[in-house]
Amino acid sequence: MEFYLLDVLLVLIFSGIGIILIALIFGLSKLISTAKPSEVKESTYECGNVPIGESWIQFRVRYYIFALLFVILDIEMIFLFPWAIVFQRMGLFALIEMAIFVGLLVVGLVYAWRKGALKWV
Amino acid sequence: MGYLSFLPEMVILAFACIILILDLFSSKKNYFFSLALIALVLALVTIFLPFSSNSNSLITQMFFRDSMAKFFRVTFIVAASLIILISNDWARKSNFRSEYYSFILFATLGIMLMASAGELVSMYISLELTSLSFYALVAFSKGDLKSSEAGLKYLILGVISSDVLLFGLALIYGLTGATRFSEIASILPRTFSEPAFLLSLIFLVAGFGFKIALVPFHMWVPDAYEGAPTPVAAFMSVGSKAAAFAITIRIFLGALAVAQNFWSILLPLLAVLSMTLGNLVALVQTNIKRMLAYSSIAQAGYVLMGIAALSAFGISGTLYYLLAYTFTNICAFAAVTVFASQTGSEEIKDFAGLSQRSPTLALALTISLLSLAGMPLFAGFVAKFYIFASVALQKLYWLVAVALINTAISLYYYLMVVKQIYIVPPVSKEPILISLPSRVALQLTVFGILLLGIYPGPFIKTIGAITKNLFIT
Numbered sequence: 001m002e003f004y005l006l007d008v009l010l011v012l013i014f015s016g017i018g019i020i021l022i023a024l025i026f027g028l029s030k031l032i033s034t035a036k037p038s039e040v041k042e043s044t045y046e047c048g049n050v051p052i053g054e055s056w057i058q059f060r061v062r063y064y065i066f067a068l069l070f071v072i073l074d075i076e077m078i079f080l081f082p083w084a085i086v087f088q089r090m091g092l093f094a095l096i097e098m099a100i101f102v103g104l105l106v107v108g109l110v111y112a113w114r115k116g117a118l119k120w121v
Numbered sequence: 122m123g124y125l126s127f128l129p130e131m132v133i134l135a136f137a138c139i140i141l142i143l144d145l146f147s148s149k150k151n152y153f154f155s156l157a158l159i160a161l162v163l164a165l166v167t168i169f170l171p172f173s174s175n176s177n178s179l180i181t182q183m184f185f186r187d188s189m190a191k192f193f194r195v196t197f198i199v200a201a202s203l204i205i206l207i208s209n210d211w212a213r214k215s216n217f218r219s220e221y222y223s224f225i226l227f228a229t230l231g232i233m234l235m236a237s238a239g240e241l242v243s244m245y246i247s248l249e250l251t252s253l254s255f256y257a258l259v260a261f262s263k264g265d266l267k268s269s270e271a272g273l274k275y276l277i278l279g280v281i282s283s284d285v286l287l288f289g290l291a292l293i294y295g296l297t298g299a300t301r302f303s304e305i306a307s308i309l310p311r312t313f314s315e316p317a318f319l320l321s322l323i324f325l326v327a328g329f330g331f332k333i334a335l336v337p338f339h340m341w342v343p344d345a346y347e348g349a350p351t352p353v354a355a356f357m358s359v360g361s362k363a364a365a366f367a368i369t370i371r372i373f374l375g376a377l378a379v380a381q382n383f384w385s386i387l388l389p390l391l392a393v394l395s396m397t398l399g400n401l402v403a404l405v406q407t408n409i410k411r412m413l414a415y416s417s418i419a420q421a422g423y424v425l426m427g428i429a430a431l432s433a434f435g436i437s438g439t440l441y442y443l444l445a446y447t448f449t450n451i452c453a454f455a456a457v458t459v460f461a462s463q464t465g466s467e468e469i470k471d472f473a474g475l476s477q478r479s480p481t482l483a484l485a486l487t488i489s490l491l492s493l494a495g496m497p498l499f500a501g502f503v504a505k506f507y508i509f510a511s512v513a514l515q516k517l518y519w520l521v522a523v524a525l526i527n528t529a530i531s532l533y534y535y536l537m538v539v540k541q542i543y544i545v546p547p548v549s550k551e552p553i554l555i556s557l558p559s560r561v562a563l564q565l566t567v568f569g570i571l572l573l574g575i576y577p578g579p580f581i582k583t584i585g586a587i588t589k590n591l592f593i594t
Binding site: 104107110111114115 | 138145
């Protein structure tokens with residue numbers, strides 16, 4: 001019980017320090033710096049380009065489909081690395097296991113491919 | 122080789138993938154229905170093959186292979202087969218037939234794994250598999266705004282409830298350092314006084330309450346059922362609900378049994394709230410799917426009473442009720458599916474004179490509604506009797522009284538539909554034709570209702586044997 005409260009207290013202390021630190025830094029820079037706003041300085045930053053319109057616009061839904069497929073294959077890598085380490089010890093069993101896992105992912109990928117999800121139109 | 126005892130699940134998974142892939146390479150689309158049925162029949166056969174599950178491999182530690190798991194797996198496969206039978210009329214019009222059937226198979230796989238989960242992580246993963254399949258299935262009528270709305274509501278509320286549940290599970294893991302139910306049960310007594318434990322109990326009740334559709338967490342049910350394709354609504358009301366009940370039994374009576382004093386007060390309370398609100402709101406519904414949705418909330422209240430009894434007898438009642446409810450509710454939804462696919466209407470007033478338009482359909486719907494109300498001769502009566510008796514044995518007489526009053530209330534709105542079917546003259550005389558798969562499904566469910574209602578002996582015996590070994594207190 002006491003340990004429990006002590007943990008909460010620690011979190012509170014750290015959050016307090018964090019808030020004070022940030023307030024201090026921003027407050028200092030506000031105090032010391034000089035502000036000369038111009039039109040270019042106030043505009044939205046867009047990686048070197050001249051910004052066009054607002055940032056609240058509709059994105060193509062296709063970005064999400066690509067992102068989703070990417071994440072699935074990314075997760076596959078997370079499983080492949082530890083698998084590669086224990087592979088020698090587990091032998092054939094591990095090979096079959098991973099074949100099933102990758103096979104299931106391939107089913108998904110083939111499905112997306114044939115349905116045209118990978119085409120950019 | 123503990124793996125062989127998972128053959129039914131593997132069969133279903135393989136067929137779900139095969140159906141998806143075959144669709145990509147063939148132009149014919151009419152055999153997915155039979156493929157899905159074959160998958161389920163094969164799975165049903167393999168469940169009864171005598172594979173030993175005693176090996177100590179990782180996977181047999183993650184999932185129970187006991188008789189309760191077997192009971193639920195068989196029930197779910199039968200339910201899924203019936204759902205596929207009644208889906209045919211609807212799915213034929215859809216452009217995404219293979220996806221529909223493979224999602225139904227994935228959902229079946231999810232609920233089967235859920236009912237046999239033996240530790241927190243595998244439980245959560247199988248719960249997510251079920252939920253994700255149902256999110257997609259609810260929104261399956263592409264272009265139908267109601268279906269999309271239902272899907273979105275279900276998705277957002279479902280994700281939030283999963284998070285709440287996950288938070289509860291994380292707290293339990295944090296307190297005990299174990300994920301297996303049996304280990305949690307043995308470590309838990311050391312951490313009773315922690316406020317975090319009480320918090321985790323509240324999270325768990327809320328999370329499961331959402332999946333079961335108990336009252337303070339029921340808001341999504343009417344909209345989701347109304348917007349979803351009717352067979353999907355039937356599967357949700359039967360499958361995911363029963364699976365969530367199975368998990369609730371395992372966690373609360375298995376892992377958290379030692380903490381009974383902390384949570385046992387909540388269950389009768391939630392049961393009373395669910396049945397009262399469900400029945401009262403069902404009284405004023407004009408859409409039959411919404412009425413059945415509220416009725417399913419009320420039914421969940423009755424089932425929860427069985428768990429609230431905290432006895433092996435009560436759990437037997439719960440299992441029997443879930444079995445009876447599976448047949449009864451699928452029968453009701455099957456009748457609604459046939460009716461809606463022919464007339465395009467789900468309003469209760471349009472059922473007027475159904476007995477003249479299709480005597481078979483009228484009879485099946487009447488039998489299922491009477492069984493839902495708990496009339497003698499039908500499965501619902503034995504199930505209700507079983508549960509009420511178990512609660513009375515625990516001396517919770519007030520709960521039985523509330524449940525009896527509720528049963529009387531529910532009789533009114535079920536009989537109002539029956540009145541429409543038999544007494545009110547029909548608007549149009551056009552007969553309603555029932556396709557062969559739907560006819561088979563209706564016959565099987567009506568047979569099930571009558572069998573469970575008239576000759577419950579063998580089922581009660583089997584279920585009694587299951588719960589005798591299960592109960593730990």
